[in-house]
Amino acid sequence: MSNIHPTAIIDSLANIADDVSIGPYTVIEGKVTIGKGSNIGSHVVIKGPTTMGEDNKIHQFASIGDASQALGETDEETYLEIGDGNTFREYCTINRGSTKANRLTKIGNNNLLMAYTHVAHDCILGDKIVFSNAASVAGHVEVGDYAILGGFTTVHQFIKIGAHSFAGLSTVINRDVPPYVVVAGNHADAFGINKEGLKRRGFDKEAIRALHKAYMAMVKSRKPQQEGIDSIQALINEHSEVALFVEFIKASERGVVRSP
Secondary structure: OOEEOOOOEEOOOOEEOOOOEEOOOOEEEOOEEEOOOOEEOOOOEEEOOEEEOOOOEEOOOOEEEEOOOOOOOOOOOOEEEEOOOOEEOOOOEEEOOOOOOOOEEEEOOOOEEOOOOEEOOOOEEOOOOEEOOOOEEOOOOEEOOOOEEOOOOEEOOOOEEOOOOEEOOOOEEOOEEOOOEEEEOEOOEEEEEOHHHHHHOOOOHHHHHHHHHHHHHHHHOOOOHHHHHHHOHHHHHHOHHHHHHHHHHHHOOOOEOOOO
16 A cells, blocks of 8 residues: 655646655656655655656655756646666656657656756656766756666766766766776867676677777877778677677767767
């Protein structure tokens, strides 16, 4: 049976699973679906249309699913989709999509968004991502699985952050970050492959060594892109991780973060 505090305000349009816990003074407004096993703290605001999966935890004073902050928005419906097992800490803010784009903000599974983090309209987040305190992404940003943004990191709109990448404290990102890469600084520079993170996630030594060679050829080097690709073609053929790394760089429209 659900545990809903009597001071919570729940819209009649909301669909709340039977065992969801909702704390004091929380407001759930509009078409909001919350899956089983979820725990919503006190003083939380959730607005719809928002769909949340199972076993999510939202701490006090978070604002989930409010409208886009983009200028010139209309009254058309926009959406927020959240998967399973996510944790949103205090004062986390997540906006729905905008009417000028896909109308959808989407967050995957098992992510941790710490206090004061912000996810703007039309962003797409994968799985097992960490946003440290006050990390913020502007509209239309895509973040790959296992990426970590250090505290106070900020990301410009339309940026793509690759899987297993790592951004240091107070990094300002205005270009795409390839998968597996460590970046830091204002504006961000690349500082090699995220070797320690990859080791912890079970990547073998050969894959990490191959990624380092690919990084040296594609990010550290100032040679033309195709020349870099040609120099590591054997690694591309042998390691799927290197192939993903190269394809990300080739597909980048904004250009990728480079080594200083």
